[in-house]
Amino acid sequence: MKGFLLKAHAKKASAKARERSAVSRAQLDGQSRQTTETKTSAFPTGKINQTERDRSVLTDSSFDPREPRKEETVSDDKPPEKMSFFSMPQPADADGTSAWLVGNKTAMAQVIDSPGYPSRTPKPPRCDMTVFRQTIDQQKWGIFATGLIKSGELLFAERPLLVAPRSVPKHFRALPCPQYDDGRVMPLVLETYERMLKLSLDRLPADRQKTFMELPNARTELAGYPILGTFFTNNFGIENLKDNTTYDGYAGVCEMGSRFRHSCRPNIMQRFNLASFSFQFYAARDVEANEELFYAFCGVEGSAASRKARLAPYGIACKCSSCLNATPESDLLRTNFQSEIERLTEQTTECWKTGNKIRPEVLGNMLKLEQDMIKEGLDGISEFTAFLMVIGLTLKSMGQSSVAETYLTRCKGVVGIIDGSASA
Numbered sequence: 001m002k003g004f005l006l007k008a009h010a011k012k013a014s015a016k017a018r019e020r021s022a023v024s025r026a027q028l029d030g031q032s033r034q035t036t037e038t039k040t041s042a043f044p045t046g047k048i049n050q051t052e053r054d055r056s057v058l059t060d061s062s063f064d065p066r067e068p069r070k071e072e073t074v075s076d077d078k079p080p081e082k083m084s085f086f087s088m089p090q091p092a093d094a095d096g097t098s099a100w101l102v103g104n105k106t107a108m109a110q111v112i113d114s115p116g117y118p119s120r121t122p123k124p125p126r127c128d129m130t131v132f133r134q135t136i137d138q139q140k141w142g143i144f145a146t147g148l149i150k151s152g153e154l155l156f157a158e159r160p161l162l163v164a165p166r167s168v169p170k171h172f173r174a175l176p177c178p179q180y181d182d183g184r185v186m187p188l189v190l191e192t193y194e195r196m197l198k199l200s201l202d203r204l205p206a207d208r209q210k211t212f213m214e215l216p217n218a219r220t221e222l223a224g225y226p227i228l229g230t231f232f233t234n235n236f237g238i239e240n241l242k243d244n245t246t247y248d249g250y251a252g253v254c255e256m257g258s259r260f261r262h263s264c265r266p267n268i269m270q271r272f273n274l275a276s277f278s279f280q281f282y283a284a285r286d287v288e289a290n291e292e293l294f295y296a297f298c299g300v301e302g303s304a305a306s307r308k309a310r311l312a313p314y315g316i317a318c319k320c321s322s323c324l325n326a327t328p329e330s331d332l333l334r335t336n337f338q339s340e341i342e343r344l345t346e347q348t349t350e351c352w353k354t355g356n357k358i359r360p361e362v363l364g365n366m367l368k369l370e371q372d373m374i375k376e377g378l379d380g381i382s383e384f385t386a387f388l389m390v391i392g393l394t395l396k397s398m399g400q401s402s403v404a405e406t407y408l409t410r411c412k413g414v415v416g417i418i419d420g421s422a423s424a
């Protein structure tokens with residue numbers, strides 16, 4: 001138990017550092033969009049992950065696709081291999097086909113060598129756990145729970161329509177365009193990437209190609225590149241699929257999963273399973289019947305104003321209750337909850353190590369933060385699950401076994417999803 005806790009804690013701390021850099025980059029990106037409308041200062045990616053990788057190289061003003069920089073070249077200083085187009089899985093099955101634009105053989109081997117590949121997509125405990133329908137005010141469409149869903153339950157799994165590098169692939173660094181100035185290099189990169197994605201999509205059955213092109217495209221800065229715009233509006237990062245030809249690993253667009261709407265009060269999480277080549281969407285907390293299911297497209301930390309800036313590329317003006325009713329106090333909670341969890345966790349683990357008694361006020365502060373996070377809609381994020389476990393273990397060490405058990409039971413369903421052991 002404590003092993004997991006420490007692992008989760010370390011994972012969280014590093015994710016936090018990455019999130020911080022993602023926030024500052026997003027802010028910079030937002031600012032540059034306002035001031036220089038025609039220049040794309042950073043290549044877009046897609047919906048944020050809990051574990052964003054640093055992609056500062058792409059926001060670096062010295063970025064020049066013509067000159068591969070030494071530290072960014074692939075291993076053995078060899079240029080990247082040609083990109084390849086695949087249909088997944090092979091052989092095909094009845095769970096749908098994915099088009100995959102692959103950077104090199106490493107990524108392909110990661111999938112093919114994963115235990116159980118090729119397997120069918122996992123099925124949820126009950127069929128039709130969700131429904132895609134209009135919101136009550138009939139203004140939007142969203143995905144709703146059809147009945148009570150327990151924390152950690154699989155909502156559905158699906159093969160993505162398209163999987164491709166999440167950001168500009170390193171292959172494009174060697175584009176032969178020495179006569180172009182910087183203002184003409186980016187369009188060439190975009191045109192090339194658009195063409196690559198088109199060739200990938202061409203491998204899909206016609207109905208799946210049509211489904212992809214009918215998904216929303218909010219990327220106005222990518223006008224003229226319809227596939228790229230749709231890809232970057234709808235993709236989810238695939239954390240466990242990476243190779244050295246990509247800066248941000250891979251991302252996939254789903255027929256149904258990409259229709260989850262954004263909220264800063266998310267109640268689902270997703271994981272990508274290599275063996276079945278599918279995204280799996282889970283309830284991140286208990287969900288009531290008819291409750292809408294939401295994914296956070298951006299990091300949920302920080303003030304309402306900073307979240308607004310991060311959501312601007314999606315054309316989303318978030319109307320969740322946390323955004324509508326934001327106060328200086330709620331902004332402060334969202335800015336500080338990660339460091340506060342870290343501080344309280346350190347205090348208790350220190351006591352476990354030294355054998356000292358945990359002071360009642362430490363537990364009091366934990367329970368207060370737990371309640372504040374629930375009220376603020378932060379109970380559907382992985383940090384909250386790890387925090388529940390810390391509280392449970394703290395109570396246990398203080399001899400309050402039965403209350404401790406309720407905490408440990410509450411986070412049980414999600415723990416396996418966070419650390420990957422529940423992945424089918």
Ligand SMILES: [Zn+2]
Nearest residue numbers: 264318320323
């Ligand atoms: Zn919001």
